[in-house]
Amino acid sequence: MKRSLPLAMLLALCFAPNARAANEADYKAAFAAAEAASKEATGLRNQWTVTVQALTAAKKAADGGDFDRATAAAKEAEALAKASIFQANTEKEAWKAMEIR
């Protein structure tokens, strides 16, 4: 009993930030970050279809007032966009490894 109480408190503290429902401001911040990364990917001529889909899903959820889902989708879009930027940058040299010589 003595041991389990602090453990429960620790777990509650760990999950407390995640348990809070996202609000419109959270969504707007997440969407702005995703959009910026997405634009960078487009500029590199390396946009992914899944990034566009995640951005659309975020907008749709936000329009319906579901900011939890909207924020999660925007964060996913940002992660995907960043992966595509990473891919574009590494491939600037990495493509040579595949070349037939």
Add this chain to the structure above:
Amino acid sequence: MKTRTSLLLGSLSAALVAFALTSPRVVAADKVDPVADAKAFQNFFFQKFPDVKHEDFVNGPYSMNADLKRQWQEKEEFPPYEFALDAGKEMFSTPFKNGKTYADCFPNGGIGIRQNYPYFDEKDGKVVTLELALNRCREANGEPPYSYVKDEMASLTAYMAFTSRGKPMDIKIPDDPRALEAFENGKRYFYTRRGQLNFSCASCHVQSPGERIRAEILAPALGILNAMPIYRSEWSGMGTTSRRFVTCNSQTRAVPLEPQSDEYRDVEYYLSYVANGLPISGPGARP
């Protein structure tokens, strides 16, 4: 002491020999050499598939699988692209509103010239594909351009390819640094991984020709454009080279570029050049 000196001298000579052997390769790797690239490209496929006749590579997946080839040969008795050929022939000979025809825009009246496209336009400093040349012809004669991905454009290019069947691909790279740059850009595009699936064109068409990807057998990259345009059962219709590039990009979950973008034109230039000498087989039919 003597042993140590000879060991030192020996190591030094070995290092010098190694440097001499590797340094020219480093220089060569940075130099754009389309002739060497085409030779290496063709040799790769000839060695990987020693039983495939060289001219058969232009038949894509049918060159890789005997059963599929037999089915295709039977289908060729009533080819699915025939309607497009008829439409293309009629469109080609129908005058524009100003009385001119496509024949006025092309060398040899547009007949038997497919093997020379794309070419590098030294005036514009860019690659010109057959599809682009056809739309330029239309616009120069006061007609609206066609969609680059299907229908009319596919019919027109099907007819032009048909009149060129059997002629060896003959793409020229003029002595112009911009042409070499276009070739190199096309090569880079071909080998660059993109999309969430992290695939390049080469992932399928160099590393895995003859293998299945879901229900389809992958075509070799060598001669892949010689069969364009194609009727694809998957599309239930005809598609141009532009459509093929757009679809490939989408399949890797990459947002496709606009048809006839510089990248697509350059990769068409690269792929056509490395297929020089192989016959035009278009229009083609694919599963």
